[in-house]
Amino acid sequence: MSLIKNSQPLIYRFAALAAALCLCALDVQAQSVALTFDDGPDLAETPLLSAQARNQSILDALTKHGIQAALFVTANYGANQASGLALTRAWGLAGHAIGNHTMSHLDLDSAAVSLAQYQAEVLACDQIISTLPGYQKWFRYTYLREGNTPEKREGMRNFLKQQGYRNAYVSLDTSDWRLDEKLRAVLQKNSKADVTAIKLAYLAHVRQRALAYRALSQQLQGRDIAMVMLMHHNLINALWLDDVIVMFKQMGWAITTPAAAFADPVYSLTPERPAPGQSLLLSMARSLGMAKFDGWARLVDDADTEIETLKLQGL
Numbered sequence: 647m648s649l650i651k652n653s654q655p656l657i658y659r660f661a662a663l664a665a666a667l668c669l670c671a672l673d674v675q676a677q678s679v680a681l682t683f684d685d686g687p688d689l690a691e692t693p694l695l696s697a698q699a700r701n702q703s704i705l706d707a708l709t710k711h712g713i714q715a716a717l718f719v720t721a722n723y724g725a726n727q728a729s730g731l732a733l734t735r736a737w738g739l740a741g742h743a744i745g746n747h748t749m750s751h752l753d754l755d756s757a758a759v760s761l762a763q764y765q766a767e768v769l770a771c772d773q774i775i776s777t778l779p780g781y782q783k784w785f786r787y788t789y790l791r792e793g794n795t796p797e798k799r800e801g802m803r804n805f806l807k808q809q810g811y812r813n814a815y816v817s818l819d820t821s822d823w824r825l826d827e828k829l830r831a832v833l834q835k836n837s838k839a840d841v842t843a844i845k846l847a848y849l850a851h852v853r854q855r856a857l858a859y860r861a862l863s864q865q866l867q868g869r870d871i872a873m874v875m876l877m878h879h880n881l882i883n884a885l886w887l888d889d890v891i892v893m894f895k896q897m898g899w900a901i902t903t904p905a906a907a908f909a910d911p912v913y914s915l916t917p918e919r920p921a922p923g924q925s926l927l928l929s930m931a932r933s934l935g936m937a938k939f940d941g942w943a944r945l946v947d948d949a950d951t952e953i954e955t956l957k958l959q960g961l
Contacts (some may be wrong), residue, residue, distance in 0.1 A: 676870075676898065677870045677873070677898070677899050678870075678872045678873065678899065678902040679894060679900075680901070680906065680907035681708070681877060681901065682715060682718060682814070682816070683704070683716070683717050683718065683877050683878060684718045684720070684786060684877070684879070685720045685747065685878050685879055685880075686701075686717045686720070686724070686737075687701050687719075687723070687725060687730050688723045688880065689724035689729065689730050690723070692881040693833035694837065694885075695881060697730075697733065698733065700879070700881060701879070701884075702736075703887070704883055705737065707888040708740070708742070709740065711891050713891065714743070714903040716743035716744070716745055716782070716904040717734065717737045717742060717743070717744055717879065718746065718747035718784070718786045719746065719747055719775050720749070720751045721748075721749045722749050722750040725771075725774055726749075726774060731778075734775065738778045738781065739779055742780055743780050743784065744778050744782065745784035745785065745786060745814055746768055746771045746775065746784065746786070747788060748767040748788055749770045751789075752764055752767060752788060753788060753789050754787065754789075754792065754793045755789070755791040757794065761793070761798045761801045761802065764798075772809075782812075783809070783812060784814040784904075785812070785813060786814040786816070789923070790819070790925075791923040814874075816875070816876040816924075816926060817871060817874050817875075817912070817926045818855060818856055818859045818873040818874065818875040818876065818925065819859075819876050819928075819945070820851065820852055820876055820877060822848065822877050822878055822880065822882055822883065823878050824949040825844060825847060825848045825851060825882055825952060826881055826882040826883075829844050829881060829885075830881055832961055841961075843961055844882075845889065847949075847952040847956055849890065851949050851952050852890055853893060853897070854944060855944075856873070856894070858941045858944060859873065859925060859927055861941070862927045862939075863912075866931060871910050872902060872906065872909075873907065874913075913926070917929035917933040919932040919933040924945075925945070928945060
């Protein structure tokens with residue numbers, strides 16, 4: 647289903663969208679969120695934990711809370727090697743979904759990346775992960791960017807449809823990668839450094855994004871949608887995923903599965919703005935011609951606010 651920009655007043659477009667989604671038939675429940683992790687399994691060296699220890703720590707936190715999540719594999723980060731493939735398999739064996747995030751994380755918006763090259767990366771990754779337990783025909787665009795030309799955007803959409811892939815949209819986008827960079831930089835200088843401030847900044851960042859995207863979903867859809875949150879297979883989540891989950895529970899949010907979240911009809915939409923990307927909710931807002939709203943900057947700042955606060959604290 648497309649979400650097409652046209653000349654109708656915005657209020658009529660929202661009304662048409664609500665009707666198309668049959669919201670009257672939707673059983674609205676408490677706010678829920680599904681956890682998904684990109685760029686895994688990452689075999690790069692980090693302070694404190696080995697790749698295997700990071701992987702196990704994330705899985706342990708999910709098991710502790712009885713959560714089924716999803717790992718979107720960037721194969722050249724580790725799954726193309728025996729040790730990394732074993733870490734990937736561990737996700738499937740633990741009951742989590744395995745999705746496709748290309749071989750090497752190319753940017754489809756780059757003029758240097760062709761449609762054919764990008765599609766080849768998807769198929770190559772598929773060859774590696776398709777026999778693993780938990781494998782799903784789910785594809786997540788790298789950088790959440792769907793192409794810098796109409797030919798790329800439509801070409802990939804047709805390709806995914808032909809290959810039987812779901813576009814694994816993100817509705818709750820986080821910049822955990824930025825705070826992970828800060829964490830690793832501090833620990834590389836001093837492995838015994840007190841990083842409590844980074845932990846608190848990370849939790850505050852996830853909470854701020856969660857509440858802001860919830861408010862946006864209510865503005866766009868008139869309801870709480872099932873959120874799909876983007877995180878990464880990295881050190882910050884290996885250390886503090888348990889704290890993130892506890893925070894959501896304290897907020898009264900339910901943790902659902904990615905499959906259940908994707909069943910929300912909002913994920914059947916295809917935003918038609920010139921360059922879809924980032925959160926599905928932001929793409930929807932742009933498709934509908936919404937001007938920048940209160941809180942917009944904090945959804946696209948890549949955790950600049952938190953990083954500046956940490957700098958003021960000497961980190």
